[in-house]
Amino acid sequence: MSQPTLAEQLVLLAELANVDQKARAIADKLETVPAAAKKADEAVQALQKQLDDAEGKKDAADKAKKQIENELADERAKIRKWESRANELRGEREHAALVSEISATKRAMHRLEDTQLEHMEAQEAAQKLGGELKGKHGKAAALAAEEWLKVDADVKALKAEHEGYAVARKSLLEKLPAALTKRYETIAAKRAGVGVSIIKGEMCGSCKRMLPPQLCIQVRKGQVLEACNSCQRLLVHEDMTKAAGA
Ligand SMILES: [Zn+2]
CATH class of the missing domain: 1.10.287.1490 (Helix Hairpins)
Known part of the structure; x- marks a missing residue:
């Protein structure tokens, strides 16, 4: 299996965030x-x-x-x-x-x-x-x-x-590189099961902190894999979640 490009990895992470969010909603319903x-x-x-x-x-x-x-x-x-x-x-x-x-x-x-x-x-x-x-x-x-x-x-x-x-x-x-999967799991375990945050405008969707505009552009273009400085979650861009079909 060939390694996905960085841009592909970010899209996979966006999909993962989407799946996790839906799974959490279902888990809540299973309680109520x-x-x-x-x-x-x-x-x-x-x-x-x-x-x-x-x-x-x-x-x-x-x-x-x-x-x-x-x-x-x-x-x-x-x-x-x-x-x-x-x-x-x-x-x-x-x-x-x-x-x-x-x-x-x-x-x-x-x-x-x-x-x-x-x-x-x-x-x-x-x-x-x-x-x-x-x-x-x-x-x-x-x-x-x-x-x-x-x-x-x-x-x-x-x-x-x-x-x-x-x-x-x-x-x-399984599609993500093993090291990234591990990193994601570690973050998710520490952050209430949410390992990925979606950039909305220029804001971290999870902790609502503003992010450097340049970073937002680079993430949106699939050029960097960065974590939010304040909540440590891996950052993907909202445009990617659209691409991921969320
Ligand atoms: Zn954050």
Whole structure:
């Protein structure tokens, strides 16, 4: 592939600026067009989080409840054993001690039962909340799907258009000398993705600074490749963008 002349390089840069500008416009649209759908997605995610939280609380209450059930079963077994032993005991003092042990255990069991009730209430509340949230989540998900459906075709078209500009950009960059491509990329990375500036009249189109008239003429004639002194972007002339079909 023969190296393009300086004038050709400037025209390629002008085309590149044009493609980049259009790609940026599409990228902006890709942000704004599905904004409502993205917001709807966020609402779904927030509800999902609340739903997970309610499920977690229900599970924790379930677990605590089962734990107490086991403890209560153990205590009941203990009491049954003690009660049958109390019947067999002859000595009054041992009997009295065992009876007092039994009633202490029964009191402890009442406390456990109270806690058990609290867990059951928490479990029911979490279950009720979960049910409500499931309903809300379902509605929100349906709404989000509806919003995406509305913009689906537009988003697909915009993505395809953006992809098209990416291909055009790549092929333009391949035509430029590698060193210039690298220079362009470096500048673009530092300057919000805009590596080329178009001279309008005698002004830098990007930073709006006035440029030396002689420089503007030389750029327009394709005689020099220069960067703007103030914004460092590579300069092409607006006449070239007309030549590039912008
Ligand atoms: Zn400038």
